[in-house]
Amino acid sequence: MNDALRLNGALVDRARAAADAIADDIQQHIDEHTTDTTERATLRLLGIAGVNEIDVPLVNVVVEQGRELLSGGIMRPFVDLMLRAGKSAQQAAEGVAAGELALAEVPGERRAAAEARAEELAREGVARIDAVRRRRNELVAQTGEAVKPYVYVIVATGNIYEDAVQAKAAARAGADVIAVIRTTAQSLLDYVPYGETTEGFGGTYATQENFRLMRAALDDVGAELGRYVRLCNYASGLCMPEIATMGALERLDMMLNDSMYGIIFRNINMERTFVDQYLSRLINARAGIIINTGEDNYLTTADAFEKGFTVVSSDFINEAFALRANLEPWQIGLGHAFEIDPAKPDQVVYQIADAQLVRELFPGYPLKYMPPTKYMPGDIFHGHIIDGMFNFTGIFTGQEIMLLGMPTEALHTPLLQDRYLSIKNAKYVFEACRDLASEVTFKPGGMIERRANEQLQKAAEQLEEVREIGLFEALSRGMFADVKRDPKGGRGGEGVFHIAADYFNPFFAALREGRLSGAPVGPPPGASVSGEEGGH
């Protein structure tokens, strides 16, 4: 049923043109600024890890020490230090942390050497990312590729070992993507915690070690099942590009990575967020990671029926930023959601209209369709049914990444059995209705087509208004999610730096050079598994 709606093509063009102009405008701001986390990410790309004796990550220590130098970028003084001390990046960072080494302005005569070495190191850093990406391609080819829609579930116990147990169980039950939800408020930490963790609130800390542990668990279970199981986390919050780096190195496959979520839902400074999202996305692009944007969240604070069009306009904006950060369409998992009040007559009919619209506006994009959350009841039996209709709408409109709803959504992060039940729900509905969409056509001029075109029109008009007033102003007026944000307010504003004329960061170029392209390709799931049956 692709291209089944007769959409007004002129509106699509208007919307996209406006989004382009909006992104171009912000891109200027981006190009003129850096942030502390951007610089820390740069150091991580050099391979620096670890924390000092009071658990502050070395990259924070170094950037803090070099705070005065940031407008020129951390790379030049840091590589200069490495050269001066004859140390590796890690050793140099440890030296700084130990108070033995100190960053300093790089005098003219040492600049060329430092920059040359930095460029080399940047290429090496990017090569490490490429190697990880190649490894993913190999593994997918070897292990087998899931059938779409991907079944995406979360784990969120707070304990990475419990998470691993549950992630494996979920994969065995049919999950294709495991997202490890972060602990409440990690997004507001201005550093990335270190090491394995076993305590969290409503989620598990995103740390590089936790990434590694979960990656290993999923590789194991993927081999058992003959189906590569994807890992997802959040390049979001105050440390977007750093987490993107960690993800690129630990072979995450997906990242929640939105250009505006932090602003709207975490009250993070907007000048900062736009800058941060850029490097994080360049890294994700390079790493072959699929990003997921967060428009679904809008419909938890604003009404999904009235404000559904804001999801569409924001998808155009996120697309424009993503393309500017070198992401390929197959990597751009724009978000949308099933959040119309179930009490509304014809709720599913309207959800179909909205979902089909997004599907047709972004062909070839792995859209991420989010389940009902706001109106999920305490009655888990009934919630399971609403999730069933979400699953139906997803398969009927050709969504590719289905984040599954849990019957206990209104209660707690999922129990082991909740996930099992949800996956069974989705797998049944997907298989039982797989070919329905290709069996029917939408009535021309019917309520579905009309709703879709109305939404498109409102989105185009909103985008044109945003182009007029600028995105900062639009955010301050609460045009998305009914949430208003002060352009100068929010957390992390102190970490934004106007760059100097001689700002130097070779990663921006290196990440774009000699880019690998295309999605991993693998045989159907299970095809390459040896004799005995894995799982149950």
Added chain:
Amino acid sequence: MNDALRLNGALVDRARAAADAIADDIQQHIDEHTTDTTERATLRLLGIAGVNEIDVPLVNVVVEQGRELLSGGIMRPFVDLMLRAGKSAQQAAEGVAAGELALAEVPGERRAAAEARAEELAREGVARIDAVRRRRNELVAQTGEAVKPYVYVIVATGNIYEDAVQAKAAARAGADVIAVIRTTAQSLLDYVPYGETTEGFGGTYATQENFRLMRAALDDVGAELGRYVRLCNYASGLCMPEIATMGALERLDMMLNDSMYGIIFRNINMERTFVDQYLSRLINARAGIIINTGEDNYLTTADAFEKGFTVVSSDFINEAFALRANLEPWQIGLGHAFEIDPAKPDQVVYQIADAQLVRELFPGYPLKYMPPTKYMPGDIFHGHIIDGMFNFTGIFTGQEIMLLGMPTEALHTPLLQDRYLSIKNAKYVFEACRDLASEVTFKPGGMIERRANEQLQKAAEQLEEVREIGLFEALSRGMFADVKRDPKGGRGGEGVFHIAADYFNPFFAALREGRLSGAPVGPPPGASVSGEEGGH
């Protein structure tokens, strides 16, 4: 989406012609026979009720006593006895039971008087039925009419008082039809138990007093809700016409009443069943009762995917018998079911094809769509989802009577909360998807249309084969439900009598004379309720 499938009209005509011929053939057999329960029903129509001191119903006592006379019909000798003794029908029956009065062959000279009086009494009996039907019409007009599809649920505690509690709760939750399931094996009793009952196995005895108690409960709750709540039971088994009589007198609104169910699923003698179904349906027709046929059961013993077409051919046969028994189309609730194995890919797509086919073959008939039962799992959460897809298929294909599935189908007869959850499931799905069908059209030549035409073709061919070999032979070959029955075997064969040339039963004519017509009409639910809100 009515008439959405391009069905092969020639096949429809062939199927209907064959079914007509099949029914005509059997109608001959019917016209040449009577049965003990037919005669007992006749007595009940005269107003006889009650049991003797060992709980044998008076009508059984009388018919037993008059066994030798049955080929001439019980009416003449019984009315003659009334005249002779100067007693009312009830008194005369009591007299027989007490051994004080005895039936006898009616000599020529008393025949005319007896017959004349019998004809009068038959008209009075039918007038009682008409009065009940008029009362239904009034009540529906006063109270309010449900919105289709009707939500139909069962109660089955064994205790009529618990049943009433649960029926009211179900009505308040949204049920439009309450069926009181009968206790296991009542269908094999060759009499109808008497009085209120509080013990049963997997169901509650169908007795006239139980009918009355439940009717009163539903009238109460209907008034509270401003929506007439329908009552259903089973004119099925060894006492089909007697139960139809009881239902006609106690204002039941629906009856499971199939021309072949007893043969196939209860191993009741087929010569008997065809005769019994005839009078039972004449009564239902007169009473304005909607009948439900039992084709759903075929798919519990035969495979629904392979043998789905037998439902269609049997629907044609049931239709032909129903029309011959004076039922109007709005009264003919042909049965079909959602029983394809949920593990089958595209299960729902095939179910849509099958359900849409039946919908289009019998326009204007209040089809009864039965939920999944055979493949319902012990996992009640998952069962609830399968029921959700059944509800979806029902609303999508325009079914009018939806018997709701219960999450605990594989376990036990419904708990109070099971029914509540099921109704919530159905109401949600119906409202959320109400207009989807009118928004889409089926792809010409697609798998849905192909499946529907294939099923139709197989049904037409099967019906032509049945016409060839006769329905008795077809049943003996197991052509329906994969169950084979011996034409001479099965229970109750001893109660079948070839009628004599002077067989006399004025009810057959009286039931057809001056027939009321048309379905009750009422305002939308709740329209006529006074100020305060009923229910919760």
Added chain:
Amino acid sequence: MLVRPYGDTRDDGVIQFSFTLPIAYSIKAADVGKQFLERLGFHTVGIAECKAIDPEYTFYVAYGRTDSGIDPDAVKGDYLEVEEMDYYSINALIKEKLGRKLSVVGAAIESDAHTVGIDAIMNMKGFAGNYGLERYPEMDALNLGSQIPCAQLLKTALERDADAILVSQIVTQKNIHVQHLTQLIELLEAEGVRERFVIVVGGPRINNAFAKELGYDAGFGPRTTPLEVAAFLAQEVVRRHEEA
């Protein structure tokens, strides 16, 4: 070792409940539900749903935790142990060791009209891709069908000099199956022929321990395959034959 329910952390003891209390909904209703579960010994009770489903009934969905556990190793039961065999080896065993066909009679007894289960075990076409007993060349299997009175079943078994009797019981409401199953055993004992047959019962609410309690030789539960039954019958009848 004791195990406890696992919600999302080992030993958290989480259990989900749903139930209906015959009380009118009121502001206290949630606490009535909570305290009720606490009385039953659960803690950290959370009432997820508390809703009037009728003026006099309130429906609950709840979660709670228990500190109790169970040692799975301490659970000893009467589990049917049948050596796994395939179709060919079963036929071969009968042919070789019994030297004649193994005769089986089966039925859904008394008021029970559910035949799909017994059909799945006995009829040609079988179940889940598994042939039914009728297909076994070394068996002589007769399925009497539904609602067969105990006396008729016994009569047929005696007439055919059956080795085994298979009984199906699906309806269990008010324990009617216990009544029927007991009736059959009592009849066999009264007639002094209990020992002549291997007697097996099956159905979705049957298990081996329960069947043994009622005096049967074996019980089969949901999703039984004909193969399992055939293997048991062959092994058991041969064993008895050899012992005799």
Added chain:
Amino acid sequence: MLVRPYGDTRDDGVIQFSFTLPIAYSIKAADVGKQFLERLGFHTVGIAECKAIDPEYTFYVAYGRTDSGIDPDAVKGDYLEVEEMDYYSINALIKEKLGRKLSVVGAAIESDAHTVGIDAIMNMKGFAGNYGLERYPEMDALNLGSQIPCAQLLKTALERDADAILVSQIVTQKNIHVQHLTQLIELLEAEGVRERFVIVVGGPRINNAFAKELGYDAGFGPRTTPLEVAAFLAQEVVRRHEEA
């Protein structure tokens, strides 16, 4: 009078369960589940589903019965009793009895970023067709929004000389809400200003009894309407004003 769960017959005591045991599925698994529930005090246990959802975890759906009951009249709790009032009479009450605007400050505190609940109570547009506190002409309501540290909330409340503080807590995982809520009360007490404010907490897992235990003046649970909160605030602030 004791009431017991109602399945389909008064006093049948039927409860539905689901849970997961950390054991590998085996032929005994159903009995492990059954005996586990029996240990917890249930009888007539039926295991409806018993399924390996992982090599080391088995999922159960079950039904069982209890003979225990609860006397609803014996359940005494700390239920918030607020006289029902409408929008106009609330405003009138404040105007008349307080003689000035009632000042309220609200926030989702500490790490909690869920604002939809507090917004529903405080913002103009309100909830379920019910105006939020901002709309009340006789109230001066300020909603600080999400993730507000306790200290900041207190500072604002003092600055505005607020009559009432409204706190929202949605995330309850590992009882983090208890931690946050306790922190606020301790801060108020440490500063010696606890008595200056009517302090109210709300959220889907909050109830009045729980709020009182933690030292709050009132607690509001799921589906609270702004009207209920406004009525409580007006009555309570006026009461204190008159007492003082």
